[in-house]
Amino acid sequence: MAAVEPVVRVQADDFDIATENARLTEGRTDVGAVVTFTGLCRDEGGTLAALELEHYPGMAQAEIGRIAREAAERWPLTGLTVIHRHGKIAPGENIVLVVTASAHRQAAFEAANFLMDFLKTRAPFWKKEHRRDGTEGGWVEARDIDDKAAERWHKT
Amino acid sequence: MTKLVYFAWVRERIGTNEEEIDLPDSVKTGTDLLAWMKTRGENYEAALAMDNAIRIAIDQEHVDHDAPLGNPREIALFPPMTGG
Numbered sequence: 001m002a003a004v005e006p007v008v009r010v011q012a013d014d015f016d017i018a019t020e021n022a023r024l025t026e027g028r029t030d031v032g033a034v035v036t037f038t039g040l041c042r043d044e045g046g047t048l049a050a051l052e053l054e055h056y057p058g059m060a061q062a063e064i065g066r067i068a069r070e071a072a073e074r075w076p077l078t079g080l081t082v083i084h085r086h087g088k089i090a091p092g093e094n095i096v097l098v099v100t101a102s103a104h105r106q107a108a109f110e111a112a113n114f115l116m117d118f119l120k121t122r123a124p125f126w127k128k129e130h131r132r133d134g135t136e137g138g139w140v141e142a143r144d145i146d147d148k149a150a151e152r153w154h155k156t
Numbered sequence: 157m158t159k160l161v162y163f164a165w166v167r168e169r170i171g172t173n174e175e176e177i178d179l180p181d182s183v184k185t186g187t188d189l190l191a192w193m194k195t196r197g198e199n200y201e202a203a204l205a206m207d208n209a210i211r212i213a214i215d216q217e218h219v220d221h222d223a224p225l226g227n228p229r230e231i232a233l234f235p236p237m238t239g240g
Contacts, residue, residue: 054163062217095240119239
């Protein structure tokens with residue numbers, strides 16, 4: 001079975017989870033599992049006005065495409081969608097969406113997990129904090145724990 | 157001429173988001189590039205001081221610091237990504 005061609009979008013606009021979910025299941029009877037992951041902007045301690053997501057135009061789309069195709073080759077997916085937003089995003093709003101569909105749940109769960117680990121460490125986005133008191137916060141630092149999470153997928 | 161593009165705090169510390177540069181012939185790898193860039197002024201030195209924290213992409217693909225640069229149209233320098 002040939003790997004599915006992933007749908008990848010990098011956009012400022014919000015996305016609709018139900019619409020994206022339906023896109024992978026409508027009119028099909030071979031899908032047994034859909035895993036939907038949504039990453040939201042989290043306000044820790046009530047100080048955050050917004051996160052500003054800077055991205056590398058072109059490379060962001062290309063890199064997510066590379067990661068998504070790798071997932072589609074590793075797991076028997078029937079569909080795969082990744083949407084990543086850029087620009088200013090307020091606490092509670094959506095940042096990223098991964099939808100994976102497969103005949104069985106294990107492939108859908110694992111592929112979604114793999115995608116998120118690699119989006120965290122390889123997709124060219126950077127988050128800057130804007131605080132409620134009007135001051136500029138710092139850039140969110142990359143975390144070792146995310147690198148470790150991505151490393152566990154390397155084939156030995 | 158090669159286009160250099162910068163992102164996040166690398167961009168802020170250098171003070172520009174992109175520029176066209178003639179790279180000297182001695183610059184053959186990412187490591188060479190970072191060493192040479194740091195001689196271009198205090199802002200570059202401050203932006204690129206921690207070599208290990210700088211990621212390099214050649215024509216929009218990540219590469220290791222010791223990879224040959226080749227003859228790229230665009231080189232990007234940026235901090236570790238925090239997407240997702």
